[in-house]
Amino acid sequence: MYQYNYADQTLVEERVAQFRDQTERFLAGELPEEQFLPLRLQNGLYIQRYAPMLRIAVPYGLLATYQLRKLAEITRKYDKGYGHFTTRTNMQLNWPKLEEVPDILAELASVQMHSIQTSGNCIRNTTTDPYAGIHKEEIADPRPYCEIIRQWSTFHPEFAFLPRKFKIAVIGTAKDRAATQVHDIGLHLKKNDAGELGFEVIVGGGLGRTPVIGKTINTFLPRQHLLSYLDAILRVYNLHGRRDNKFKARIKILVDSMGGPAFAKLVDAEWEANIKDGPLTLTDANFDKASSYFTEPDYLSFDALQVQSDLQQQLEADKDFANWYQQNTVAHKVAGYRAVVISLKAGLVDGRYVPSGDITESQMDALADLADEYSFGELRGTYQQNLVFADVQTNRLYELWQQLAALHLARPNINTLTDMIVCPGWDFCSLANATTHNIAEQIEKQFNDLDYLYDLGEIRLNMSGCMNACAHHHTGDIGILGVDKKGEYWYQISLGGNSSNDAKLGKILGKAVPTDAVATTIQKIIDVYLEQRVSNDNDVEGFGDLVDRIGIAPFKEKVYG
Amino acid sequence: MANHHVLDSHGADISGEDTWQALATAQLPDGIALSNLTLLELLHKQEKVNVLVPLADLLNADGKLANGLLEQVLDILKQHSSRLGVWITSNTDADDLSDVKDFLLTQDLIVIHVPSFVDGRGFSFAQTLRQLGYEGDIRMAGAFGRDQIAYLLRAGATSFVLNEHDAKSDISQAFTALASSYDGRDASALPMFSKT
Numbered sequence: 001m002y003q004y005n006y007a008d009q010t011l012v013e014e015r016v017a018q019f020r021d022q023t024e025r026f027l028a029g030e031l032p033e034e035q036f037l038p039l040r041l042q043n044g045l046y047i048q049r050y051a052p053m054l055r056i057a058v059p060y061g062l063l064a065t066y067q068l069r070k071l072a073e074i075t076r077k078y079d080k081g082y083g084h085f086t087t088r089t090n091m092q093l094n095w096p097k098l099e100e101v102p103d104i105l106a107e108l109a110s111v112q113m114h115s116i117q118t119s120g121n122c123i124r125n126t127t128t129d130p131y132a133g134i135h136k137e138e139i140a141d142p143r144p145y146c147e148i149i150r151q152w153s154t155f156h157p158e159f160a161f162l163p164r165k166f167k168i169a170v171i172g173t174a175k176d177r178a179a180t181q182v183h184d185i186g187l188h189l190k191k192n193d194a195g196e197l198g199f200e201v202i203v204g205g206g207l208g209r210t211p212v213i214g215k216t217i218n219t220f221l222p223r224q225h226l227l228s229y230l231d232a233i234l235r236v237y238n239l240h241g242r243r244d245n246k247f248k249a250r251i252k253i254l255v256d257s258m259g260g261p262a263f264a265k266l267v268d269a270e271w272e273a274n275i276k277d278g279p280l281t282l283t284d285a286n287f288d289k290a291s292s293y294f295t296e297p298d299y300l301s302f303d304a305l306q307v308q309s310d311l312q313q314q315l316e317a318d319k320d321f322a323n324w325y326q327q328n329t330v331a332h333k334v335a336g337y338r339a340v341v342i343s344l345k346a347g348l349v350d351g352r353y354v355p356s357g358d359i360t361e362s363q364m365d366a367l368a369d370l371a372d373e374y375s376f377g378e379l380r381g382t383y384q385q386n387l388v389f390a391d392v393q394t395n396r397l398y399e400l401w402q403q404l405a406a407l408h409l410a411r412p413n414i415n416t417l418t419d420m421i422v423c424p425g426w427d428f429c430s431l432a433n434a435t436t437h438n439i440a441e442q443i444e445k446q447f448n449d450l451d452y453l454y455d456l457g458e459i460r461l462n463m464s465g466c467m468n469a470c471a472h473h474h475t476g477d478i479g480i481l482g483v484d485k486k487g488e489y490w491y492q493i494s495l496g497g498n499s500s501n502d503a504k505l506g507k508i509l510g511k512a513v514p515t516d517a518v519a520t521t522i523q524k525i526i527d528v529y530l531e532q533r534v535s536n537d538n539d540v541e542g543f544g545d546l547v548d549r550i551g552i553a554p555f556k557e558k559v560y561g
Numbered sequence: 562m563a564n565h566h567v568l569d570s571h572g573a574d575i576s577g578e579d580t581w582q583a584l585a586t587a588q589l590p591d592g593i594a595l596s597n598l599t600l601l602e603l604l605h606k607q608e609k610v611n612v613l614v615p616l617a618d619l620l621n622a623d624g625k626l627a628n629g630l631l632e633q634v635l636d637i638l639k640q641h642s643s644r645l646g647v648w649i650t651s652n653t654d655a656d657d658l659s660d661v662k663d664f665l666l667t668q669d670l671i672v673i674h675v676p677s678f679v680d681g682r683g684f685s686f687a688q689t690l691r692q693l694g695y696e697g698d699i700r701m702a703g704a705f706g707r708d709q710i711a712y713l714l715r716a717g718a719t720s721f722v723l724n725e726h727d728a729k730s731d732i733s734q735a736f737t738a739l740a741s742s743y744d745g746r747d748a749s750a751l752p753m754f755s756k757t
Binding site: 034 | 655659678679680681682684685686688689692693706708709711712713714715716730734738739740741742743744745746747748749751752753754755
C-alpha cells in the first residue's frame with residue numbers, strides 16, 4: 001500500500017498543528033462558532049447527541065495492521081473501547097472529548113492516518129472495490145488512481161468550501177461493488193480499442209432527501225487527463241452549484257437542473273479553455289510510480305489438486321466451516337488464494353445486539369495479528385461495513401476461520417438479509433429522526449435461522465435513521481427509513497433498490513409502520529418473495545428481479561390488505 | 562472605513578502605502594478598499610489616484626465590455642486615475658471573466674469580495690484569474706476568515722483586506738499554515754511525484 005514520504009508526513013503533522021491552534025482559539029472564544037464549524041468538520045469532527053463524533057479516514061478502505069492496532073489503542077485511551085466502520089470505509093469514534101481531539105489526531109499522524117476531509121463541504125475520502133488488485137476480471141487496479149485522487153484532493157486550495165460535500169468512487173471491474181452511480185463522481189476504469197486506459201465518468205449521483213442515479217458525461221476519458229478533468233468538474237460545481245439552499249446544493253441538483261449533456265458541455269468548455277493538457281496532465285511515469293505502491297505481495301504457488309482435495313475434506317467434515325466458506329470467502333485471481341470477508345454483523349452475541357460495523361478494541365488487536373499471520377499485514381473496509389482479508393491461502397482458511405469464530409467475527413451471513421447496512425441512528429446521531437439499532441435487533445430475532453436465510457439468497461437490507469440516507473436505504477432490496485411522527489418512531493419501507501450496475505432507487509411500499517411492526521412487516525414481504533419467485537434447476541429469481549417483474553402491488557396487498 | 566487593513570502575501574501590514582480607493586456605487590460592499598470616493602470627487606481631484614470600480618457595472622447584458630455611454634465613462638475614469646482596478650463578487654458570472662480576459666489582464670488590481678465564510682467561489686475566481694494569465698495583485702475582501710488565508714494564497718490571492726481585530730492579532734500562522742501542501746495546479750507537485 002501507499003507509504004507516506006517526507007512530504008505526506010510533514011503535511012499531516014502541519015494539519016495537526018493547525019487544528020490544535022484552531023481548537024485552542026475556539027475554546028478561548030477567539031474563533032467564532034460559524035468559522036470553527038466548517039473547520040472542525042474538515043477534520044472529521046461532528047458535535048453529536050452525547051459527545052463529539054470523530055470520523056477517521058481510511059483512504060479507499062486500505063488499512064495496515066499497525067494502523068488498526070493504533071485505532072484499537074486510541075479507542076482504549078480516548079473513547080469507549082470500540083469503533084464503527086461506515087459505508088465509505090471510514091472509522092467513527094462516538095465518545096471522544098473535544099479538547100482531546102488534537103491529541104488523537106497527533107497519534108493518528110504517527111501511523112500515517114488522519115481525519116482530513118472526512119466531513120464538511122469538501123472532497124471526501126475516495127472509495128473503491130474491496131477486491132481491487134485481486135479480482136480475476138479486473139481491467140486495471142483502481143488503487144493507484146485512488147491514491148492520485150487522494151493526493152490531489154487533500155487540501156486542494158480551490159475546493160475546500162464547496163456548496164456541499166463531494167464524494168468520488170473508482171472501480172476497475174465491470175461489476176460495481178462501490179455504489180459508484182450514487183456518488184457525486186463515479187469513475188469506471190476502461191480500456192479503449194487501442195488498449196489504452198481511461199475512465200467512464202459518471203456525475204451527479206447521490207442519495208439523501210433527493211436520491212438520483214448519476215449520469216455519464218464522458219464515456220472514455222484518457223487517464224492522463226484524470227486530474228485536469230476532475231478539476232474542471234469541481235470548478236463548474238464550485239461556481240455554479242446552488243448555495244442558497246443546503247438541500248439543493250449537491251452536484252446532483254445542478255446536473256439534474258440542466259441535464260447531463262449541458263453539464264458535460266460546461267465541463268468541457270472549462271476544461272479545454274483553462275486546464276486541459278496543462279501541468280495537471282499525468283504522465284505514464286506518474287502512473288508507474290503510483291502503481292509501484294500496489295504491487296502484488298509474494299504469493300506462493302501450490303499443488304492445486306492437493307489444495308482442492310484438502311479443502312473438500314474440510315468442507316465435508318464441518319458444515320459450519322462450509323457455510324462460512326460459501327458465504328464469506330471470495331475467488332482470487334491467484335490460484336491457491338481466497339479473499340475472506342470478516343462479518344461485522346455479529347447480530348446477537350450473548351443476547352446483546354452488536355451494531356452493524358462496530359468492532360471492539362480487542363477484536364481490532366486480534367484481527368491485526370491475524371492479518372499479519374494470514375494476509376500480508378493488510379485489511380480492507382467494504383461498502384457493506386465489513387472487513388476483508390484480501391490474500392488468504394486456501395489451505396489456511398480452516399485455521400483462520402476457527403480463530404475468527406472465537407472472536408465472533410466469522411458469522412457466515414455475508415450478502416444475506418442480516419448483512420444489513422445500518423447507520424447509528426438516533427442513539428448517537430443528532431441528525432437522526434429515529435432509532436435503528438432496536439429495529440436491527442428485532443430483524444435479527446425474526447430471521448435467526450441460517451438455513452432459511454440461505455434459502456432467501458442474496459438480499460440487501462439497508463436502514464437509515466433519517467432521510468440523509470447514510471445507510472443508503474434507497475438502494476437496498478429492502479430499504480428502511482426511520483421517521484418521526486409526533487415524537488414516535490415510524491419506519492417507511494421501500495423495495496427493489498440496487499446500488500450495483502443496474503443502480504436504481506427502491507419504490508416506497510406504503511405508509512410507515514410502527515416500531516413494533518417492522519420485523520413482522522419484513523417477514524410478510526419475504527413471504528411474498530418466497531411465494532412468487534420463479535425457480536428452475538440452475539437459477540432462482542432474485543428479490544430485485546421479482547420486484548421488477550411483479551411490481552410492489554402484491555407486497556402492498558400482503559402488508560396492508 | 563478606517564478600521565480595515567491591507568496585508569500582503571507574507572502577512573505584513575501595507576495599509577500605510579496602499580493608495581487604492583473604491584468608487585462609491587450603490588452596491589459597494591464595505592471593505593473593498595481602505596477608503597471610497599464618489600465619481601464627482603474623482604473628477605474634481607487635482608492629482609490622479611488609484612481607483613477601484615465594479616466590473617459588473619462595466620459590462621453589458623451579454624457580459625461584454627459595454628460600449629456607448631459606459632465606454633465613455635470608463636475612458637473618463639482612466640483619464641482621472643493613475644491606476645485602475647476592478648472588484649468582483651461571488652455573484653459575478655465566471656464566464657464573464659473569460660469573455661473580458663484582455664481587459665482583466667491590463668488591470669493593476671483585482672479585488673474579490675467574499676460574501677460569507679463558507680462561500681468558496683472566491684477560491685475558484687482567484688485560480689481562474691491566474692489560469693487566464695493574470696499576473697497582477699489579487700486581493701481578497703469581505704467575510705473570508707484568517708483560517709482560509711493559506712488556501713487563498715495557494716489559489717492565487719496576493720493581498721488581503723482584514724478588519725482591525727484580525728489585522729492587529731498575531732496571525733502570522735495563518736500565512737504559513739499547511740506550508741507543504743499542494744497548490745492545485747501541477748500534478749508533479751503531488752507528494753508522490755515531487756522530487757523532494
